[in-house]
Amino acid sequence: MKEGKTTQGSDLIDIVKRVISLDWLGIRVHNLGYVPRWVILLIDTLIVLFTALLTYWLIDGIGQSYVPQNFTFLALGLYVFFNVISFRIFRVYAGIIRHSSYIDAIKIFFSQISWFMLSLFVNGIFTVVFKVDKLFLTTGLLINFVFSFSTLFVYRILIKKIFDNYLTESKNRHLIKALIYGTDANAISVANALLSEVPARFKILGFLDKKSTNTSKRILDLPIILHYKKVPVHLRANGAEALIIADKALSKDEKMSIVDSCLEFNFKIYTVPLISDWEDSKEISKKVKNFQIQDLLERKPIVLDDDSISDQLKDKVVLITGAAGSIGSEIVWQVINFNPKQIIMIDQAESPLHQLRLELDKMKFSTIVSPIIADVRNQLMMEQIFEKFTPHVVYHTAAYKHVPLMEENPSQAILTNVLGTKIVADLADKYKSDKFVMVSTDKAVNPSNVMGASKRIAEKYVQSLHNKLQKENKGIYTKYITTRFGNVLGSNGSVVPLFTKQIEEGGPITITHPDIIRYFMTIPEACQLVLEAGSMGKGGEIYIFDMGKPVKIIDLAQKMIKLAGFVPEKDIKIKTIGLRPGEKLYEELLNDSAKTLPTHHEKIMIAQEPCEEFEITGVEIDSLISKAQTFDKEGVVVQMKKIVPEFLSMNSEFEALDIKH
Numbered sequence: 001m002k003e004g005k006t007t008q009g010s011d012l013i014d015i016v017k018r019v020i021s022l023d024w025l026g027i028r029v030h031n032l033g034y035v036p037r038w039v040i041l042l043i044d045t046l047i048v049l050f051t052a053l054l055t056y057w058l059i060d061g062i063g064q065s066y067v068p069q070n071f072t073f074l075a076l077g078l079y080v081f082f083n084v085i086s087f088r089i090f091r092v093y094a095g096i097i098r099h100s101s102y103i104d105a106i107k108i109f110f111s112q113i114s115w116f117m118l119s120l121f122v123n124g125i126f127t128v129v130f131k132v133d134k135l136f137l138t139t140g141l142l143i144n145f146v147f148s149f150s151t152l153f154v155y156r157i158l159i160k161k162i163f164d165n166y167l168t169e170s171k172n173r174h175l176i177k178a179l180i181y182g183t184d185a186n187a188i189s190v191a192n193a194l195l196s197e198v199p200a201r202f203k204i205l206g207f208l209d210k211k212s213t214n215t216s217k218r219i220l221d222l223p224i225i226l227h228y229k230k231v232p233v234h235l236r237a238n239g240a241e242a243l244i245i246a247d248k249a250l251s252k253d254e255k256m257s258i259v260d261s262c263l264e265f266n267f268k269i270y271t272v273p274l275i276s277d278w279e280d281s282k283e284i285s286k287k288v289k290n291f292q293i294q295d296l297l298e299r300k301p302i303v304l305d306d307d308s309i310s311d312q313l314k315d316k317v318v319l320i321t322g323a324a325g326s327i328g329s330e331i332v333w334q335v336i337n338f339n340p341k342q343i344i345m346i347d348q349a350e351s352p353l354h355q356l357r358l359e360l361d362k363m364k365f366s367t368i369v370s371p372i373i374a375d376v377r378n379q380l381m382m383e384q385i386f387e388k389f390t391p392h393v394v395y396h397t398a399a400y401k402h403v404p405l406m407e408e409n410p411s412q413a414i415l416t417n418v419l420g421t422k423i424v425a426d427l428a429d430k431y432k433s434d435k436f437v438m439v440s441t442d443k444a445v446n447p448s449n450v451m452g453a454s455k456r457i458a459e460k461y462v463q464s465l466h467n468k469l470q471k472e473n474k475g476i477y478t479k480y481i482t483t484r485f486g487n488v489l490g491s492n493g494s495v496v497p498l499f500t501k502q503i504e505e506g507g508p509i510t511i512t513h514p515d516i517i518r519y520f521m522t523i524p525e526a527c528q529l530v531l532e533a534g535s536m537g538k539g540g541e542i543y544i545f546d547m548g549k550p551v552k553i554i555d556l557a558q559k560m561i562k563l564a565g566f567v568p569e570k571d572i573k574i575k576t577i578g579l580r581p582g583e584k585l586y587e588e589l590l591n592d593s594a595k596t597l598p599t600h601h602e603k604i605m606i607a608q609e610p611c612e613e614f615e616i617t618g619v620e621i622d623s624l625i626s627k628a629q630t631f632d633k634e635g636v637v638v639q640m641k642k643i644v645p646e647f648l649s650m651n652s653e654f655e656a657l658d659i660k661h
Helices: 002-021 037-061 069-090 102-128 138-167 185-195 231-237 252-264 281-287 293-297 306-313 326-336 350-363 379-389 403-408 410-430 450-472 495-504 523-536 553-563 614-629 633-643 652-660
Strands: 176-181 202-209 222-226 242-245 268-271 317-321 342-347 368-373 393-396 435-441 479-485 487-489 509-511 520-522 542-545 574-576 595-598 604-608
Touching (some): 037 069, 069 102, 102 138, 176 268, 202 242, 231 242, 231 252, 252 268, 252 553, 306 523, 317 326, 317 379, 326 342, 326 393, 326 523, 342 379, 379 410, 393 410, 393 523, 403 450, 410 435, 410 450, 410 633, 435 450, 435 523, 450 479, 450 614, 450 633, 479 523, 495 553, 523 604, 614 633
Parallel strands (some): 176 242, 242 268, 317 342, 317 393, 393 435, 435 479, 479 542, 487 520
Antiparallel strands (some): 542 604, 595 604
């Protein structure tokens, strides 16, 4: 008997589930995108009809009449007409029922107020014009209003709950169970967005907060958990797989400590930028992303002198070399925000330049954008470009920068990094550009490779040219400015894209040495500082940027593996392959003998580098270029060492030349 009752009970449950799921109508709710609007309008109309009948029976039960018997059909017709018109005006039927929100409640309220007011208006007409009793009993209208509003609203809430709790139950098995760190407005906005996200990614279990004293209270019907133990302990205790960091009050050190502790126990980490008041839930949910290695470098936001930069760029012609590269393209995007008259984008890489142009065209800026396929080493071509456009500001980012390749091809390093810079710098003077801003590298300091030495030589030429023009021209002349910074995350050739690719392929990650360290900066941050330095420069300066703390590459690799959800050395191996030719364990931003001067910007300093006479530097550089044009590999390196005495090669092929020199 017990077994029979159990069977009957389970059959009844199955029937109820089948009815709710609407499978018997051939409608697969799990796969249902939305119900047509006319269906929602029909359901709403049937509901208000039901509430009208309920009100009629209620009023009739106490001996009153909701509407006069001889006007029943007229009253019913007007009632339905007023409701349908109100539904259409306020588009009550337009929302997707399972995503109903307080906005839908407001629409329903005003639609019901509308028919209520129209009914009162009709009552007035009947009383004044037709000299008869009111068409609707006023008390009945008020009761009907309460019934209809409540039923329309509750029915939507019930549908929403069915979808959220029952029909999406199977999908929830695949959701990431997560705690949200923080209880401020930012964290609540994130939680609200994720709870209404479609398709859902997370099952939010609660809020974790170190300051909250309201652990007995709830937010969005979710518990508040006091952070008094290590974060992984709370995650494990609550059955969470991930942590979403949404507390904007967390310091960088606090955030890094939380991230490190979670990665140690293989919990997933997600982060979200600050939320703007005007952003809707869909935009907020898009911002929730995996914690990336770039987030480890998070520093205080850069405060730019927008007025100064705007004075330099607004309504001006700006020429950018290497415009299709990672740095050049970011400078293009940032410059265009200051509304220059025209941007000349020069690069010899056809496909990336074409792609950049397509992306810019989508944005419909008023600035004229002119992409030009050209090589900065081509004197005639560059001359034609300067003659045609006469740019006011030049950002020179074109360069060869891959250390191992330049060790094998020193002549090409000189022809691009030195000759190319010389051609563009000379033309900036000839065609009276206001400013020439060159992007250099920390590898130019005490260089140990051809690439770094070639950039140091380019710095020397630009600096000496400025001093020459300053002496010769007491009035207006081109201001030459150099900016020097370290590695940028995500740039072409950076270790981050390389490590990402190696992780995707299952490893191993290759590092050159377990003790190697590098300075890192994000691409947008570097380019913002380039614009700032360019606007503040008076000419002849070499600006260096605050790169923060150096990062150990092996630590970077381990964190990237953990952020990808793997275990270092178990899932993804780390392999040491040895230092490459010309590579050193650490990079510097200043010469040993150099000093720095502060600027008004806390992240920008001026390097006090010795500057040689242009006549001497020019002759030596011309000799270097001549050797490069004949591809005299040994002669090129010897001449480079003559121009840059601190150049001590880390390449065994060129070490003997140090002794000769």
